[in-house]
Amino acid sequence: MAKVTAVIDIGSNSARMAVFKKTSRFGFYLLREEKSKVRISEGAYENGGNLQDFAIKRAIIALREFLFIAKSLKARKILCVATSAVRDAPNRSEFIKKVKNELGIKIKVIDGDKEAFYGGVAAANLLYEKNGVTVDIGGGSTELALIVNKKIENTISLKLGTVRLKELFFDKDDIEGARKFIKKEIEKLGKIFNSKKVFGIGGTIRALSQVIMKKTEYPLDILHGFTYGFEEQKNFLESILKMSDEELLKIGVKPERFDVIRPGTLIFLEILKYLGTKEVITSGVGVREGVFLTDLLRNDNYKFPNNFNPSVRTIMDVYNIDRKIASYETKIALEIFDLLKKDFELNDKYKMHLTYAIKLSRAGELIDFYEAHKHTDYILLNSLHYGFRHSDRLLISKIIRFHKRKKIKKREIEKFKNLLPKKEIVEKLCNIFWVAKLININLSMPDVKISKEKNKIIIEGPHLYLAKERSKSRELFFDLEIKNLV
Missing domain, CATH: 3.30.420.150 (Exopolyphosphatase. Domain 2)
Known part of the structure; x- marks a missing residue:
């Protein structure tokens, strides 16, 4: 499949073009979108369904502009479909031929x-x-x-x-x-x-x-x-x-x-x-994304693999996130979560939010290391388009945004009160996130043992000197002891 694909949809009211760029086998993002109110159906319903000359002319002018954009973006494949007004028009072949001759675009008229x-x-x-x-x-x-x-x-x-x-x-x-x-x-x-x-x-x-x-x-x-x-x-x-x-x-x-x-x-x-x-x-x-995905997933029964999310894959591709480090830190976070969830009433559903927060947490480092958590918050909130509820993408982004805080200010999440869990839950998830990142502060992915005694989490392993030193500066909702085995 082409790396850049343009999909044009000629509807009765508007003509739209979406240009998609692949980042990997199933990863992709929207590169550009354009719309023109061509009204190809104007006057048709009162004239036996026939497309009118002025509407056809208007459509061709818009399609020519779409073509300029698609070629500038190096689109190797252009898919063009037409819907209701064109398929119902007795003179549709005239329109299709005109577009093919003047622009080289082959229109596929699709049924309902x-x-x-x-x-x-x-x-x-x-x-x-x-x-x-x-x-x-x-x-x-x-x-x-x-x-x-x-x-x-x-x-x-x-x-x-x-x-x-x-x-x-x-x-x-x-x-x-x-x-x-x-x-x-x-x-x-x-x-x-x-x-x-x-x-x-x-x-x-x-x-x-x-x-x-x-x-x-x-x-x-x-x-x-x-x-x-x-x-x-x-x-x-x-x-x-x-x-x-x-x-x-x-x-x-x-x-x-x-x-x-x-x-x-x-x-x-x-x-x-x-x-x-x-x-x-x-x-x-809608239709444009459906045309693109039908082409992309034609050998996969038109479905992404189970447990696959295209937005997550695209972010990892675009921001060059190290998958091994992401998997290691996720494993640490989930181990700590499982040890604490009963005593601190943490619902298992939050494991999903922790997982994606950890996996995607380094996206913002490509923009600015010192303020990476703020940039990642923005990136995820605005890029986790597919497969997530608004409440999910908000919580994932805010775990990253606030993980360095001892306490989250009430006013910072008050406006999201109908979408986020209670402030105390967000703070607990932030604490677990912080510790998981702390353990791998030197990026060595140390082989650690994690255990629990009452409300204390004990983490022991090699290369934890910096983690142990840094842990003393942070107050958590649970007790933490880090043992550096030299």
Whole structure:
């Protein structure tokens, strides 16, 4: 597979390009993302589905710019897919031929099930939850994929899209007509897709999540993985249907979404009600990531290996983290954790946070050794995109951020109180982290013996002189004795 791959998705409303760079077999990161509001479907639904000349021209201009960017980034592979508006257009072959002749880009028109599949592959591999239903609202259609234990069990495409409903109903101020149209179409779902958890994909759903984040004063500016209860937000979502443009702007909707946010919200509301959804998990990934991953994982049943996390691998690759040292220090931390967990009421779930905190703790050293813990905190909070809850990535980053402290100031974690455990738990995890790093202060990975007497942890082994000297300067929640065997 090419080291740099560009994926272009021509939707009914927007054309988007994502450029991915591989760091190893399964490690990768997003190198660049671009979007153009080409509105390839503009005027199509009122003209027998035919793509209009002005829309085609607009799309080709945007695609040419995308191509410049992709080639500048040394993309060796360009994958281009087109969805609802193009696949439904009687004159689609004319558009496809024009793009091929003028730009050399080969467009693959995908059907609704394939579009749903790509969204499902992205959600199944890059979100933290293993089971749920993806809902991907586009300009011309809405796709759903049923995911069971990270495997796509079923897909469906509905003729429900923001631009489609805008032109057919909302431009005529017929909201109730649109609602009836939606309800009739979603009857096709039957009972197969019922799910308490929905993975929300697409621009409309991301925009709604951003509005809810603003409304609830959510402490993190991270969209992918943002989760909210549907019942708690249902009335608010209903209110959006009747908001003026001025009111939409006030709650945080961007002007370019004014004309499609209402039809998109109505589609989403009716689908969530039909599915009996309790929780919405926002996905920052969709068709483009699905196309990329389908190519990357084509020989692996479209799934990453068990217990593999692409974000963790990418960080270790990019920041040249020594895997042997990381494994050694992780082993020390987990041994100490197991010895202390019963007496100090530490839940086993925190072993995961300690493990990743230790493994990735040296990322910030590439930027500045003296303030590495601060830089690593920022790197992890903003780079552990895939496979983690917001609460997980926050705790992992804060263990590193505060591990040098005797005490954490209450105000420093107060704003995260709904995402982090109690301050005392964070401090205990920081203490264990500090000792694990201390034992390997000279990077020799000494062969140590760790034991416990009452509330005292005893660590004995060679090359622990510096560790023993440094340990006297720190007050911990447990007693620590280090024996340097010369």
